[in-house]
Amino acid sequence: MSSRADILSRIAKNKPQYIAAPDISAFGNKHSSNANLDQFCAVATGIGATIIFINNLSEIKTYIRNQITNNKRIISSIPELIGLAEDGTLVQAIPHKLEDVELAIICAEFGVAENGALWVTETQMGTRILPFITQHLAIVVNANDIVGDMHASYIRTAGSDHNFAAFIAGPSKTADIEQSLVLGAHGSRSLVVFVLNMDICDESDRPVL
């Protein structure tokens, strides 16, 4: 008998009587968006991210020009930032070629108030490795696109289909050495979240809810 058949028959023999999954709809989305934004900013700051409020995209350019004064590699798929940044949509699909990226600027579909996480899909990353291999990461999120908690996150993304997607919450970190917190373990050393008062991400990336 194949291992597959073997395992499945053992489970069929040993499993308990059917128990239905509970109804978790009570969790739902029960928060207001203003409260969400305040909580998101507080929690994200608490886990090591920097929050910058902006009213338009040129403010991102100014901020980044002040931060990065050398010629290090910056990549973004946001059309308005091309010029300051290399066009992320043109980057060849060989992930190793991104090893020298200093800063990547990408969009998030939404943020999560309870944990400061941002939902980023492969479409927004351009190349999957980009938000992880870059030395520093900046994520742009619309101020209206903050949901209360993880239940609301999965309600919002229900039915969406992504080859790869991730919640990213703060910079990469470790406390493996005597529980001392160190930022920048393997992923980005820092995370800046630009909270924008207008929608710049492509509407077509949005799942139909």
Place this chain on the structure above:
Amino acid sequence: MSTQKNHAELSEIFNKDEDRVNWHDETLWWVRQKRDKASHAIPDWELLREMASQIKNNVLSELDTYLIQFEAKATENGIKVHWAADAAEHNQIVKDILDKNGVKQMVKSKSMLTEECHLNHYLEEHGIDVIDSDLGERIVQLAKEPPSHIVLPCIHKKKEEIGDLFHIHLGTEAGMSDPQVLTETARLHLREVFLTRKAALTGVNFAVAETGEFVVCTNEGNADMGAHLADVHIASMGIEKLIPERKHLGVFLRLLTRSATGQPITTYSSHFKRPRKGQEMHIILVDNGRSTQLGRPDFRNSLKCIRCGACMNTCPVYRRSGGHSYHTAIAGPIGSILAPNLDMKDYADLPFASTLCGSCTNVCPVKIDIHDQLYKWRQVIVKEGYGDKKKAAGMHAMDWTLASPSLFNLAGKAGRWTLKHAPFAVNNSMNPWYKHRDMPKPPAQSFTEWFKTNRPQ
């Protein structure tokens, strides 16, 4: 893992350095306190635990159906699904995939399942080099030790010891023990590894039957660095890691990291659904005793475990005996109810490595009745004849003594006389009770004697 030494003997080695035991104890208690703070900030915490537990009840009662559903969806998504009945088959499948791709070097992110299967050892024997990329795991790998904790693999190590390891293996300055510097050194060393490995193996935190996707959670970003740079991504998962629907991730991701480290969520919660263009993605579904445990009504709830480590951080025995004392891949209370299922004889000591205080059960995010199961395993182990022989002899002697009033009185007298006139006869290392305990002061008389003189007339 077969070993001659049991938990008590191995704890004795750990307990030789009292300062270190205190430090270990306090560090883990601090993590437990962070968990409390994070969980208390969630008004729905108890409801979440209950829901998680109930979702897992459903998973266990429909596990075969969900596995078939997951296999179909994942295959449709372009992932190759493999089935492994035991550790040996899992290791063989990994090796076959690597052989087929001509890979001699692999990078791995945290997977307790591969520790359970002793994959690294197996691959090394077959000439395949494996590098663990989680910082804590890399440290214990350099020290040639297993992880001592499922979430904090090198929690037993002092930074000076880690500094020495890095000096020898990674060329840091002698005596350098600054966590910042050591982490930066590991970052540079492992970047080189990530960029040059053609195959990466990751664990799986949750797999969704509904969609065929799986979720991997890390703080460091090492699973993603490995997987997205490699041509071949292998994900190893225990069959109990399945959840029915995507929306259930909301419940488990809220519980997992708050319970583990007190963070609201891990830095990265990566949802893998399809391989990237040109990449091969494999999932190995591993049984290795899980379907047997499913058939033990008293112990099947242990399969609900989401590997957060909260039961270890809170356990007074774990905190003071260290993870290595459990001589199994998963230490602490949960490991002590999982291991006897794999080998009742080798792990007969583990259910006894507990005070049964119940703190593990209280913090468990999926409400596993851990301390009840520890107690029940003790009954099974003794009944099956794997109990401690000395303890059994002592119990028989006690049974015999308590059954006879004259013997009982005689034994009481002898005991009081010895404690009073010849304490050295019991206050020595021959008496296991005397280890870490003072013998009591002998009372002047027994209760029976007292009652005879003081009974109401």
